[in-house]
Amino acid sequence: MVEEEGFRRYVAHIILWIGIAIVAFPVYIAIVASTQDNALIANGQMSLLPGGHFFEVYYQTIFVGTSGSTREPVGNMMLNSLVMALAIAIGKIAISIISAYAIVYFRFPFRMAIFWIIFITLMLPVEVRIYPTYKIVADLHMLDSYAGLALPLIASATATLLFRQFFMTVPDELLEASRIDGAGPLRFFWDTLLPLSRTNMAALFVILFILGWNQYLWPLLITTRDDMQTIQVGIRKMITTTDALTEWPIVMATAVLAMLPPVFVVVAMQRLFVRGLVETEK
Amino acid sequence: MQKQAIFQSKLLPYALVAPQLAIVLIFFYWPALQAVIQSFLLQDAFGLSSSFVWFDNYIELFKDPAYFAAIVRTFFFSFAIAISSLSFALLLAVMADKPLRGSMLYRTLLIWPYAVAPPVVGVLWIFMLHPSLGVLSRYLRGLGIDWNPLLDGNQAAALVILAAAWKQISYNFLFFLAGLQSIPKSVIEAAAIDGARPMRRFWTVIFPLLSPTIFFLLVINIVYAFFDTFGIIDTMTRGGPGTSTVTLVYKVYSDGLLGGNLGSSAAQSVILMIMVIVLTGIQFRFVERKVTY
Numbered sequence: 199m200v201e202e203e204g205f206r207r208y209v210a211h212i213i214l215w216i217g218i219a220i221v222a223f224p225v226y227i228a229i230v231a232s233t234q235d236n237a238l239i240a241n242g243q244m245s246l247l248p249g250g251h252f253f254e255v256y257y258q259t260i261f262v263g264t265s266g267s268t269r270e271p272v273g274n275m276m277l278n279s280l281v282m283a284l285a286i287a288i289g290k291i292a293i294s295i296i297s298a299y300a301i302v303y304f305r306f307p308f309r310m311a312i313f314w315i316i317f318i319t320l321m322l323p324v325e326v327r328i329y330p331t332y333k334i335v336a337d338l339h340m341l342d343s344y345a346g347l348a349l350p351l352i353a354s355a356t357a358t359l360l361f362r363q364f365f366m367t368v369p370d371e372l373l374e375a376s377r378i379d380g381a382g383p384l385r386f387f388w389d390t391l392l393p394l395s396r397t398n399m400a401a402l403f404v405i406l407f408i409l410g411w412n413q414y415l416w417p418l419l420i421t422t423r424d425d426m427q428t429i430q431v432g433i434r435k436m437i438t439t440t441d442a443l444t445e446w447p448i449v450m451a452t453a454v455l456a457m458l459p460p461v462f463v464v465v466a467m468q469r470l471f472v473r474g475l476v477e478t479e480k
Numbered sequence: 481m482q483k484q485a486i487f488q489s490k491l492l493p494y495a496l497v498a499p500q501l502a503i504v505l506i507f508f509y510w511p512a513l514q515a516v517i518q519s520f521l522l523q524d525a526f527g528l529s530s531s532f533v534w535f536d537n538y539i540e541l542f543k544d545p546a547y548f549a550a551i552v553r554t555f556f557f558s559f560a561i562a563i564s565s566l567s568f569a570l571l572l573a574v575m576a577d578k579p580l581r582g583s584m585l586y587r588t589l590l591i592w593p594y595a596v597a598p599p600v601v602g603v604l605w606i607f608m609l610h611p612s613l614g615v616l617s618r619y620l621r622g623l624g625i626d627w628n629p630l631l632d633g634n635q636a637a638a639l640v641i642l643a644a645a646w647k648q649i650s651y652n653f654l655f656f657l658a659g660l661q662s663i664p665k666s667v668i669e670a671a672a673i674d675g676a677r678p679m680r681r682f683w684t685v686i687f688p689l690l691s692p693t694i695f696f697l698l699v700i701n702i703v704y705a706f707f708d709t710f711g712i713i714d715t716m717t718r719g720g721p722g723t724s725t726v727t728l729v730y731k732v733y734s735d736g737l738l739g740g741n742l743g744s745s746a747a748q749s750v751i752l753m754i755m756v757i758v759l760t761g762i763q764f765r766f767v768e769r770k771v772t773y
Contacts, residue, residue, distance in 0.1 A: 206678070207578070210575040210678060211573065211580065212584045213572070214590075217571075217649075218590060219589060221589070224605060225604065227604070227615055239613055240613060242612055242614075242618070246615065246700075283501065292499075293503065293636055296499070297496055297498060297499070297500040297501070300481055300493040300494075300497045302493070304486060304493035306493045312501065315501070315505075316504060322512065322753055322756060323707050324733070325729050325732070325752075326729075327508075327511040327514075327515050328732065328733070328736070328748070328749070329515070329742065329746065330511035330514035330746075331507060332508070333509060335507075336735065349506075350507040350508075353503045353504045354504075357501065373486075373487075383489060383492060399693040408594075411597070414597065414710065414714075415710035415714075418714075419737070433603055434714060437606075446607065446613070450603075450607065453604060453761070455598050456597060456600050457600060459598065460597070461592045464591065465588060468588060468591070472658075
């Protein structure tokens, strides 16, 4: 065992706390600002201690919205973000797990071709094909709809690859056994493979939920109606170009609310999240 | 590697891959193909007619000093973000890897910024460093710095790099920690027995063993800086002042949507696609050695 002397341990603790302070400082400022009076902040007089407007600011943010550029209440934006994130996470897992099952457990013509067609989509994020994708969604009359928000982001292969990797490690004996029990392919999938994949699915869900919740460029382009706006787009629209009109306490309250669900998911599911992350990226 | 035990069925496998195939073809391949076609077309200002112009859009781009400047800027941003965030994350990971009391707590407190969305990161940082009302701007002015990222291009660029690097710390921290924990303790002990001091142990033993992780993270961070900084830039500077924070992805967006120049925007998309494919290719070649399908 390599011994750590007491002094070095102190240094390690101090460096870690400095790191945490740097990482947490912007969020602390946001929380503090969301409880203060707008006039005070606009004058550059913001205090570093919480103010007394907590309930007032959050009530207005969630249920009323700003009085300026976007009048949409943040509660509604959060609902839109939630639907989008869930649709992306669940949709991607559902279509990926069945296609991975087909590719691993069946032999059929064009199997490898299909695998490569799916595999290649790993390479390009939606950002680089943004206008043509926009045009297709518009042609399909899917602007300002949840389908339009989610479907183009479901079209990639990470989850398929992950499930394929995992299915490869499932012992063949399981299939033999369930075949002896008289189970067909769908039965085997439902009763044996799906329960075995539960942790993989949960880990993926955590990552995909955050990915969906945090989307920005795509919803920015395809939502034109305020009531279909996601919270990430809404917060940007709250910062008006003429600074005097920006209601900073509401903007900061929105930032805090926008952070809550994904941060909660990461902290609560830490172990699954870390595992899923390392597996999808490597 | 192939499964030995499989099912026999003619139609079922096609039914199972059909949903994914349909979505990928409609929302991935079709638009990607359109982008390539569009990049060879020249459209009039009203989008009424278009003509095939071969590589004119590309040639125009490479003759345009603004595009060249955006390439240089994007690479500069990417390396600045990657290097500052990687070095800070590595320092924290080395500290968190020590057998300390409360190490789980430290980990939890350090990983959550991963979940914060880029536009929110942008909003947080522009608020702290806003020229007139930012909390930190007061101190900067106290130090005699004429701080105004809304007017000064270099300061705006520094702000974008700072915010983007901040968000990436947690991600890099996680992978470094995983990398450090996979280094066998016996190797480090052996170096300690040979009399190597901690700093020397780090540079001669740990750092080289960590190099695959460092390389992997460098590629991931560059891809991140290419794409995920869009939300940060759009909320903080909208590319300005002037064009001092316009990166390649931001240019695709602003030339296409705001400028209405679809041919050029498509050509830029295609160039970006090629860059990402090259980066991903590098990453796979490197990862392949570790993962066998």
